[in-house]
Amino acid sequence: MSGTNSPEAVKKLLENMQSDLRALSLECKKKFPPVKEAAESGIIKVKTIAARNTEILAALKENSSEVVQPFLMGCGTKEPKITQLCLAAIQRLMSHEVVSETAAGNIINMLWQLMENSLEELKLLQTVLVLLTTNTVVHDEALSKAIVLCFRLHFTKDNITNNTAAATVRQVVTVVFERMVAEDERHKDIEPPVLIQGNSNRRSVSTLKPCAKDAYMLFQDLCQLVNADAPYWLVGMTEMTRTFGLELLESVLNDFPQVFLQHQEFSFLLKERVCPLVIKLFSPNIKFRQGSSTSSSPAPVEKPYFPICMRLLRVVSVLIKQFYSLLVTECEIFLSLLVKFLDADKPQWLRAVAVESIHRLCVQPQLLRSFCQSYDMKQHSTKVFRDIVNALGSFIQSLFLVPPTGNPAAANQAGNNNAGGPVSAPASSGMVGIGGGVTLLPAFEYRGTWIPILTITVQGSAKATYLEMLDKVEPPTIPEGYAMSVAFHCLLDLVRGITTMIEGELGEVETECPTVTEGANSQSSEQHDEQSVSDQADKETVSRAVWEEMVSACWCGLLAALSLLLDASTDEAATENILKAELTMAALCGRLGLVTSRDAFITAICKGSLPPHYALTVLNATTAATLSNKSYSIQGHSVMMISPSSESHQQVVAVGQPLAVQPQGTVMLTSKNIQCMRTLLNLAHCHGAVLGTSWQLVLATLQHLVWILGLKPSGGGALKPGRAVEGPSTVLTTAVMTDLPVISNILSRLFESSQYLDDVSLHHLINALCSLSLEAMDMAYGNNKEPSLFAVAKLLETGLVNMHRIEILWRPLTGHLLEVCQHPNSRMREWGAEALTSLIKAGLTFNHEPPLSQNQRLQLLLLNPLKEMSSINHPDIRLKQLECVLQILQSQGDSLGPGWPLVLGVMGAIRNDQGESLIRTAFQCLQLVVTDFLPTMPCSCLQIVVDVAGSFGLHNQELNISLTSIGLLWNISDYFFQRGETIEKELNKEEAAQQKQAEEKGVSLNRPFHPAPPFDCLWLCLYAKLGELCVDPRPAVRKSAGQTLFSTIGAHGTLLQHSTWHTVIWKVLFHLLDRVRESSTTADKEKIESGGGNILIHHSRDTAEKQWAETWVLTLAGVARIFNTRRYLLQPLGDFSRAWDVLLDHIQSAALSKNNEVSLAALKSFQEILQIVSPVRDSEKPETPPVVNVPVPVLMGSISGPGLSRPFVRTDSIGDKLGRYSSEPPIVTDELEDLSLWWAAWNAWYRIGSESTKPPITFDKLTFIPSQPFLTALIQIFPALYQHIKAGFNMDDLHKLGVILHSAVSVPISSDASPFILPSYTEAVLTSLQEAVLTALDVLQKAICVGPENMQIMYPAIFDQLLAFVEFSCKPPQYGQLETKHIANAKYNQIQLFAPAEWVALNYVPFAERSLEVVVDLYQKTACHKAVVNEKVLQNIIKTLRVPLSLKYSCPSESTWKLAVASLLKVLSIGLPVARQHASSGKFDSMWPELASTLEDFLFTKSIPPDNLSIQEFQRNESIDVEVVQLISAEILPYANLIPRAFVGQMMTMLNRGSIHSQSSSFTEAEIDIRLREEFSKMCFETLLQFSFSNKVTTPQEGYISRMALSVLLKRSQDVLHRYIEDERLSGKCPLPRQQVTEIIFVLKAVSTLIDSLKKTQPENVDGNTWAQVIALYPTLVECITCSSSEVCCALKEALVPFKDFMQPPASKVQNGES
Helix, strand or coil, X not given: CHXXXXXXXXXXXXXXXXXXXXXXXHHHHHXXXXXXXXXXXXXXXXXXXXXXXXXXXXXXXXXXXXXXXXHHHHHHCCCHHHHHHXXXXXXXXXXXXXXXHHHHHHHHHHHHHHHHCCCCHHHHHHHHHHHHHHCCCCCHHHHHHHHHHHHHHHCCCCHHHHHHHHHHHHHHHHHHHHHHHHHHHHHCCCCCCCCCCCCCCCCCCCCCCHHHHHXXXXXXXXXXXXXXXXXXXXXXXXXXXXXXXXXXXXXXXXXXXXXXXXXXXXXXXXXXXXXXXXXXXXXXXXXXXXXXXXXXXXXXXCCCCHHHHHHHHHHHHHHHHHHCCCCHHHHHHXXXXXXXXXXXXXXXXXXXXXXXXXXXXXXXXXXXXXXHHHHHCCCCCCCHHHHHHHHHHHHHHHHHHCCCCCCHHHHHHHHCCCCCCCXXXXXXXXXXXXXXXXXXXXXXXXXXXXXXXXXXXXXXXXXXXXXXXXXXXXXCCCCCCHHHHHHHHHHHHHHXXXXXXXXXXXXXXXXXXXXXXXXXXXXXXXXXXXXXXXXXXXXXXXXXXXXXXXXXXXXXXXXXXXXXXXXXECCHHHHHHHHHHHHHHHHHHHHHCCHHHHHHHHHHHHHHHCCCCCCCHHHHHHHHHHCCCCCCCCCCCCCCCCCCXXXXXXXXXXXXXXXXXXXXXCEEEEHHHHHHHHHHHHHHHHHHXXXXXXXXXXXXXXXXXXXXXXXXXXXXXXXXXXXXXXXXXXXXXXXXXXXXXXXXXXXXXHXXXXXXXXXXXXXXXXXXXXXXHHHHHHHHXXXXXXXXXXXXXXXXXXXXXXXXXXXXXXXXXXXXXXXXXXXXXXXXHHHHHHHHHHHHHHHHHCCCCCCHHHCHHHHHHHHHHHHHHHHCXXXXXHHHHHHHHHHHHHHHXXXXXXXXXXXXXXXXXXXXXXXHHHHHXXXXXXXXXXXXXXXXXXXXXXXXXXXXXXXXXXXXXXXXXXXXXXXXXXHHHXXXXXXXXXXXXXXXXXXXXXXXXXXXXXXXXXXXXXXXXXHXXXXXXHHHHHHHHXXXXXXXXXXXXXXXXXXXXXXXXXXXXXXXXXXHHHHHHHHHHHHHHHHHHHCCCCECCCCCCCCCCCHHHCXXXXXXXXXXXXXXXXXHHXXXXXXXXXXXXXXXXXXXXXXXXXXXXXXXXXXXXXXXXXXXXXXXXXXXXXXXCHHHCCCCCCCCCCCHHHHHCCCCCHHHCCCXXXXXXXXXXXXHHCCCCCCCCCHHHHHHHHXXXXXXXXXXXXXXXXXXXXXXXXXXXXXXXXXXXXXXXXXXXXXXXXXXXXXXXXXXXXXXXXXXXXXXXXXXXXXXXXXXCCCCCCCHHHHHHHHHHHXXXXXXXXXCHHHHXXXXXXXXXXXXXXXXXXXXXXXXXCCCECHHHCCCCCCCCCCCCCEEXXXXXXXXXXXXXHHHHHHHHHCCCHHHHHCCHHHHHHHHHHHHHHHHHHCCCHHHHHHHHHHHHHHHHHHHXXXXXXXXXXXXXXXXXXXXXXXXXXXXXXXCCCCCCCHHHHHHHHHHHHHHHHHHHHHHHHHHHHCCHHHHHHHHHHHHHHHCCCCCCCCCCCCXXXXXXXXXXXXXXXXXXXXXXXXXXXXXXXXXHHHHHHHHHHHHHHHHHHHHHHHHHHHCCCCCCHHHHHHHHHHHHHHHHHHHHHHHCCHHHCCHHHHHHHHCHHHHHHHHXXXXXXXXXXXXXXXXXXXXXXXXXXXXXXXXXXX
């Protein structure tokens, strides 16, 4: 403006005006003088104004009518040149705003005239424009006239004019409204504008201001004109087009919305005029149905007309966009119409334009929101928003289903695929191979309908093509794919707009809320803040309702459309957009908590990720309802992906196995599937927090994809590409191969990002993984196919990244993994265990806050699943568990603390049947614990360690482990010993705490071995464990355990409280003995062939029984040793004597067991407890016996006294061990009690002896007969035992002893053992048993000897015993009914292993002979003892000796009878004087006949000397006989008066018999003269004769005996000689039998001897009769002279020679007779 105001400008204006006027006067000078004059007067006028006024312009304006007049007149000339000049001048004036209202009116009138004359039309338009734009003076009629003028010019024949006029009209209309706006601006300070309500119905115009009124009139008339009604204001209009009218309406509505919104009058126009108009004009479009025949309806239907229809839609777009709030109801109609225009039966162009219109709405989310609030959320209203979205969806679908008729080419193409065309036809596009030779246009393709995607718009702006075609009258052809592309963009923009808007608002709410609540906490303005909080909350509720309604209104339609497009899309970018839309919708639904819709979108993405018709139940179930309008599917799997009819022409990038129970061939993944998968990953990654339950869908899908792609879990749960295990292996193109690591990485990151999820979302994720895993487990049941490990791997990953809050997910996580661990499928199990153990290890190493050492609950929580794994029986799982334990021990062993019981529990839970490797691993763990961690664990766990170590001892899988575990127990005991004090303190402290707890709860403390102090209990548990191992089925274990047990008790027993020994003895040792005894007695006697593998078993261990025997031996010996070495501790224990009895009972049962090894060992133990083996030297005996506060029960309480604090030093000498008792006053051990112990021992010994040596009743090959060493040991015990009990030992006991000794000696031995025990037959050696027996008797005898008088009555019993043994020399004892072989016949030279053992009687001769010697010795000492005399010991001796003497050569051993004779002689030499001494008492009466028989049996034995007897031997034996005769002559016959007569008679008869020896048939002729016992006979003769003719004959009877004897002798001689002569005569030349010759020789010799003897005798002693008999022999002798034998002749010569003494002259007979 200032430009026209400056003085220069004014001056210039004046100049120009003047020059214009001059030019005008010049032009009009000739033709138009009035004009010329007017011009000239005008110049003067101008000059005058300029001269008179300072405000030149104002003055000009005032006078403008006059100033303008000349120019108006010039225009009136209708001369073009003049007119142009005038119009230019007028325009100049206008541009300087010096035209007044009146002048303006005149100008307009003048212009009208020109227009009516069709002059200077363009110039006119220009002038009008300048007039109206430069100022506001034109109003009302003038204005309307000017506008009409422009309209009129619009409809000329000239195109240029028309167009210019159209432009001018548009500008003028704009100017009118701009003026109004300016006017409102000016007045707004005075009266602020009021936004009016839509329901106002004010119609009066009177209140409008001038410019507003003009605008109102103009707008009203435009409506009239479009409606084809007469205008009210624009008078003079001749014609008008609707298209132009609609364009003008649209521009006004679009450019000046505020006018309508601020003024009720205008808004009224909108409602009353515009909307009905639009609706009316739409009617042809609505009614029209494409393809319907017109004849059917009575009135011809008006066809839709593109230009109007298009403009109407533009108007509608503006109305909706700008005036929605005013026209709620009307808009509802418009929107419904819009939706209808999309119907398939509408023309293509109409649909296209409608889609464009809808697109315009879709980019305005706030508008959509209003729709939703105004319609969808109202009760009885159309669901407009929903309809729009659904319409778009149906529209898209219809495009696929109905070929677009608007385009013949396209129709053709869709109809038959072979039509060529610029675009590659669907037929070929389907065939594009994986190589992809053809580059495809981006397009959608579905069921053979191929629709290209055109790039039509920038995202987020609705740039329409057809809505802008204002110049087209005919509907344009719409390129194929255009409508689809627009619709596609509608959807995308709709989603983008809604989600951005809602998420933005949600974000605001979320950020506002916290700040508001913080504000509420401040005290100053509580009331106010609470108010604001509630407002905020209300507002949020309202907003949220709207958001939820929007989403729920549109999601179904969107999803249907997007899913279809996703299926059809062949373009990566389009697919990406669709997926992005689905993803953002899913996320939005998630944030709003709309589960169904969220799941539906996610399902769609999931379906897209998987091959078509992939059988995945999760997806199929949830989406059936929501996608019911998706009516496409393909039958069968044959057309999987490569067939041309397939749904997609995507490149196949992978072929793999579907994850299903039944194998189903392969499936293929396309690049689109992979793209979907990435979207899915993206969704889970970015929006995990809102997924909630749909994690299930997402993860299930990912699992299947991962499976198809062949990704397998690796350490830590990450998935890595791995080969498929079975089926045709996965085929992956290089394209996807490069993608795999990325996918695998995203997958891992997805689960890593779970650490940012809140707890609830995390739980959703875990639950989803668990249920996924459950499905995989179900699928893997019953087959050993490779299972899907996706879920397990991801559970592991999730657990690992959420370690910082592991507590909240630990239970569900591990609970599920434990189930997986129990799965029958090994791969599944293995991964379950892998995951579980990894989690536990990670949990323990993680740096928790607070650390685990201060958070025991968490530590136990973490370790608990490890313990739970113990209930699973699969060995592979247990191996994993144990490996985990091993690793935990190696890394965390020092800090396990309260977790120890759990860890130890795991090792201890390994059962025997669980395989060697398991046990070995568990044992490795235990070894580690025992070697490294005992000091770090709480002492209360030590007992568990003992239990666990013990349980490994009992495992029978691997012997070495059992043995090593026993070693561990020893190490543990050592540890207890070294750390005793600390352990004890700690245990006592714990005990006190537990005691307190127990008292508070009112329960009693329950622990094993309770009353003992806790440290002792620990020891007792250790002993008990070892005790259990001592009865293990395996001998090696038993042996090792036994040795360890006794070593431990021996080495560390001193640590125990005194009272605890009671428990050790009764609960540990005796309990063990009982069990061993029981097992041994019931053990199997079957032979064990080999000890497993190729170990040979020694025959002494080849049955279970023999192996148990060893155990029994070991155990008994161990217990006995403890009794022996610890007696000083045990004896004061109150019930020692009971314990002693039990021990003796065990020794007895062992000794009586049918096993030589056991029985012998039992005796050794017996010896040990009697301290026979290692007697305690005096120096070692405790000076004071140990003391205990008596009575015993008190011990069970606390033990008082400083002496009982235990020294924890190794103590070796007993004296030291007693040190701790030293402070107590001594108590003397009761002698009586001691004695009772010894007598108990004697009774036990007696029972053992009597039982073991009692012969069995029946015999078979299995009969048990005790062994020699056993019997020896048994007997050897007696002497020592006797020393202690001799004071009370009586005859009864002696009798018992005798029975045992006798039986023991009688026991035979088996032939296979004999070579080792027996001397060879010839050696006269005693066995050790026999020696022991004699020793026992010797001990007794010596004791009696020095003992008191009353003991001597035992002598006879001892003699009896010994004599019984002597009898064995000839009559070995019988052992029951057992047949024994004589030792010489035993086949021990060939040991027959499998024949039943033969039993061999021992060679008893040496024993019997020794016994005899003992008898003689003893008799020599005791012959005069009263008891010996009274009990007829001598008679017994003689009676016993009679047996061997009578047998003589028949004795088993030659030495026997010789010794017997010698002994007899010795005994008689002592005994006979004693007998003579006691002759009168008659005590020996019965002895004499016995003696007589004995001597007779010996001297005239029935046994024949052996053939091989040498002459020297024979002579020696004869000399013995001679000795006997000498004894008779020396000791008996001289004392005949003191000896019974009968006896003497017997002696004589015997001598008589000996003097003539009968023939013996066994002699050879050479030896005959020697073998005849001449010396003996001689001796007999001599003795006989000596006593026959002795002068001491006191009684006639004796003499008679002598005479009798002689006459018998001579008579016999006579007979022999007679018989010889007879035989000799008869035999002639033949020599007589040898023995007859011998006999005759003997008789001859006897005769000579007799005559010799008679000569020596006193003559008075010889009876005359005798001489007569002698002489009577002479003739007979002479008759023998004829015999032929020289030997006889020799003897005869000797016999005849003595007869010379009878050759003397006879005396007178008278004399003879007288005398």
